[in-house]
Amino acid sequence: MYLEEVIISGFKSYAVEAGVGFKPGIGVIVGNNGVGKSNILDAVAWALGENDPDRLRCDREEDLFFGGTQEYPPAATVNVTLKLKAGPEKKASVTTLARRKERCGADVYTVDGVELGRSAYLQKLSALGWRDTARTLIRQEQINRFLHLSPEERVVYLAGLLNGTEVNQELISRLNA
Ligand code: ATP
Numbered sequence: 001m002y003l004e005e006v007i008i009s010g011f012k013s014y015a016v017e018a019g020v021g022f023k024p025g026i027g028v029i030v031g032n033n034g035v036g037k038s039n040i041l042d043a044v045a046w047a048l049g050e051n052d053p054d055r056l057r058c059d060r061e062e063d064l065f066f067g068g069t070q071e072y073p074p075a076a077t078v079n080v081t082l083k084l085k086a087g088p089e090k091k092a093s094v095t096t097l098a099r100r101k102e103r104c105g106a107d108v109y110t111v112d113g114v115e116l117g118r119s120a121y122l123q124k125l126s127a128l129g130w131r132d133t134a135r136t137l138i139r140q141e142q143i144n145r146f147l148h149l150s151p152e153e154r155v156v157y158l159a160g161l162l163n164g165t166e167v168n169q170e171l172i173s174r175l176n177a
């Protein structure tokens with residue numbers, strides 16, 4: 001299963017709806033500094049349930065809402081939709097995950113258009129294998145920390161990632177520190 005499309009609106013620099021498509025395999029997002037590349041990954045993490053401001057690169061939750069410019073007013077709602085597609089070996093089945101947040105506080109999670117509570121949503125993500133963003137989204141600053149691990153620690157970390165085991169929780173916390 002791979003991420004086929006991310007649709008973002010009202011999130012950080014994305015004032016109006018924008019879609020980013022991916023193909024199976026490795027995808028690369030390129031662009032000038034400050035155009036919103038990392039914001040796309042933040043949006044993916046947020047839609048996967050991330051709430052930690054550090055991991056979303058903001059001070060307060062409010063910073064997730066597009067702040068407004070002369071051209072566009074501040075966003076009242078943040079919407080991020082992820083379209084997950086089954087791999088080419090399976091017949092195209094798409095699972096649509098979405099998270100919406102209103103400035104007034106409502107935080108709404110949906111799977112294929114059906115609203116779920118946060119914990120049911122996170123359970124669904126676990127079942128799909130899309131839950132643990134600490135393992136699956138590796139940020140630039142984590143790579144720097146990874147380079148500072150000892151060779152033995154790197155082996156433990158990578159073996160844990162490949163086996164999906166819990167052995168590297170301590171290392172994961174250090175990388176995410
Ligand atoms: P780099 O190549 O330097 O890593 P990038 O393409 O990854 O750049 P991002 O970090 O995704 O850039 O985007 C940074 C931009 O997002 C900044 O211009 C910042 O002002 C804008 N931005 C962040 N939060 C908001 C917000 N809440 N409202 C409006 N703009 C925002």
Ligand code: MG
Pocket residue numbers: 037038039
């Ligand atoms: Mg960036």
